[in-house]
Amino acid sequence: MSDVVVKLVEKLGAEKVLQGADVKERHYHIWHMGEGLHAKAVTLPTSTEDVSTICRICTEHNQPIIVFGGLTNLVGSTETTGEEVIVSMERLNKIQEIDEVSRTMTVESGVILQHIQEAAKEKDLLFPLNFGAKGSAQIGGCISTNAGGLRVLKFGMTRALVLGVEAVLMDGRIISSMKKIIKDNSAYDLKQLFIGSEGTLGVITRAVLKLVEAPKSRNSAFLAFNDYEKLVSFMKFIDRGLAGALSGFEVIWRASYEVMTGPSAHNRPPIPHGYKYYVLVESLGADQEVDKLNLQGLIEQTILNGLAEDAVMADTESDLNWFWNIREDVKVLAEQGNVDQHFDVSAPINEMGSYVDQVEVQINELEGVHAAYPFGHLADGNIHFIVMKDHAEEPLKNRINDLVYNPLTELNGSVSAEHGIGLHKKKYLALCRSAEEIALMKTLKIAFDPAGLLNPGKVVDV
Ligand SMILES: Cc1cc2nc3c(=O)[nH]c(=O)nc-3n(C[C@H](O)[C@H](O)[C@H](O)COP(=O)(O)OP(=O)(O)OC[C@H]3O[C@@H](n4cnc5c(N)ncnc54)[C@H](O)[C@@H]3O)c2cc1C
Numbered sequence: 001m002s003d004v005v006v007k008l009v010e011k012l013g014a015e016k017v018l019q020g021a022d023v024k025e026r027h028y029h030i031w032h033m034g035e036g037l038h039a040k041a042v043t044l045p046t047s048t049e050d051v052s053t054i055c056r057i058c059t060e061h062n063q064p065i066i067v068f069g070g071l072t073n074l075v076g077s078t079e080t081t082g083e084e085v086i087v088s089m090e091r092l093n094k095i096q097e098i099d100e101v102s103r104t105m106t107v108e109s110g111v112i113l114q115h116i117q118e119a120a121k122e123k124d125l126l127f128p129l130n131f132g133a134k135g136s137a138q139i140g141g142c143i144s145t146n147a148g149g150l151r152v153l154k155f156g157m158t159r160a161l162v163l164g165v166e167a168v169l170m171d172g173r174i175i176s177s178m179k180k181i182i183k184d185n186s187a188y189d190l191k192q193l194f195i196g197s198e199g200t201l202g203v204i205t206r207a208v209l210k211l212v213e214a215p216k217s218r219n220s221a222f223l224a225f226n227d228y229e230k231l232v233s234f235m236k237f238i239d240r241g242l243a244g245a246l247s248g249f250e251v252i253w254r255a256s257y258e259v260m261t262g263p264s265a266h267n268r269p270p271i272p273h274g275y276k277y278y279v280l281v282e283s284l285g286a287d288q289e290v291d292k293l294n295l296q297g298l299i300e301q302t303i304l305n306g307l308a309e310d311a312v313m314a315d316t317e318s319d320l321n322w323f324w325n326i327r328e329d330v331k332v333l334a335e336q337g338n339v340d341q342h343f344d345v346s347a348p349i350n351e352m353g354s355y356v357d358q359v360e361v362q363i364n365e366l367e368g369v370h371a372a373y374p375f376g377h378l379a380d381g382n383i384h385f386i387v388m389k390d391h392a393e394e395p396l397k398n399r400i401n402d403l404v405y406n407p408l409t410e411l412n413g414s415v416s417a418e419h420g421i422g423l424h425k426k427k428y429l430a431l432c433r434s435a436e437e438i439a440l441m442k443t444l445k446i447a448f449d450p451a452g453l454l455n456p457g458k459v460v461d462v
Pocket residue numbers: 066067068069070071072073074077078089109130131132133136137138139140141142143144145146147148149150198199200202203204205330418419455458
């Protein structure tokens with residue numbers, strides 16, 4: 001047993017420090033459960049003080065650590081070399097308070113996102129953050145990646161939903177700002193630095209989340225388009241028509257839709273195959289019947305105006321679930337070949353149609369590629385690609401990365417809209433952030449973690 005592990009066991013107790021075979025039984029990602037974790041030890045803190053102790057001991061021993069949340073990230077952020085000590089947040093899983101007047105929820109960082117959604121719902125409130133991995137992702141992971149998802153259009157990214165953060169620095173200091181207040185311009189907003197820093201600046205142990213009153217109505221419709229310009233016109237038309245109630249605007253490109261509603265999928269198609277784009281819209285409001293009629297009227301006008309080719313409204317709760325299950329069943333795309341490569345990029349909405357067309361054609365021409373599947377949060381200027389390939393060889397991987405990422409510099413887009421940089425996107429960061437920005441990021445990293453022990457090698461190298 002190494003000195004650092006001996007010290008951790010001495011201070012925390014053996015039940016909070018897994019070693020040997022117990023480490024191997026774990027994994028570094030939910031999609032690699034069979035692979036066995038390589039790490040010196042896995043620590044299981046049950047309090048902020050435990051986290052502080054772990055960080056302090058690891059600093060004293062110059063020991064790198066990686067924080068594990070729900071292990072759903074898509075950028076290699078929780079990959080290990082075998083030399084790290086893991087800090088797994090799973091036992092810090094309590095909802096400490098729901099304040100119905102302030103509309104806040106105070107949580108430990110290991111609470112699963114879906115549990116937070118359910119607890120808010122019980123009080124007739126809503127925590128709007130929502131995405132496919134909600135059953136596994138922890139709120140600490142969501143905060144550390146500034147997760148986006150399906151309702152950013154109306155409620156913003158995680159950053160907009162966090163009022164307070166408590167985090168532990170690598171030297172063990174606890175930086176706590178667990179305020180329920182919305183307005184606080186008393187100097188620098190330090191919590192924002194931890195949000196989206198992918199576990200490289202501090203370990204988030206608790207947070208105060210912002211809730212909103214639960215909507216009383218939810219309506220959705222699927223529409224089909226053949227023309228990108230018309231799709232964009234519809235986006236403006238529906239947003240204006242719903243006057244603030246539009247909460248989701250997801251676009252699924254034809255190749256993706258035909259798999260997500262094809263023979264190997266769990267869902268049948270609400271609109272037939274054959275159109276170029278499928279759009280799923282959602283409105284949240286105050287009156288189910290009135291809001292449904294309103295959306296229906298706007299959809300009818302869209303068809304009459306010749307903007308959309310076809311459309312169908314969700315009539316029942318089960319239709320709503322059916323429609324959204326199609327969008328959330330991304331896994332079926334990743335099952336269409338041997339190896340999957342994921343993308344999550346931003347570009348201005350006006351440019352997105354031609355950008356996707358170009359990238360789709362170029363990728364599909366490459367030998368070893370089965371298909372490129374685009375879909376995503378178009379109203380946020382953000383789409384995802386899953387590219388299915390025969391093999392994981394580097395030259396093909398790099399060629400695909402170049403085709404997807406290189407055009408983004410000229411478009412003033414981003415190589416990471418929501419998933420972060422982690423390990424996999426590090427070498428592409430300079431395509432969308434200036435040298436001066438990256439230099440300042442490194443200065444920040446050194447100020448927070450001078451020895452570079454927190455999630456080393458991820459996001460930026462120092
Ligand atoms: C099917 C699927 C769908 C997804 N859809 C979306 C989507 O629509 N939008 C989106 O934004 N993301 C999406 N993701 C990505 C992923 O779910 C998010 O990035 C999520 O926020 C990660 O949370 P996690 O708890 O799993 O974190 P992990 O994967 O465990 O960790 C992610 C990073 O955060 C760090 N970290 C974790 N917890 C803490 C903590 N308490 N303190 C400090 N650092 C910490 C880790 O070290 C790591 O760097 C999806 C993933 C999957 C598998």
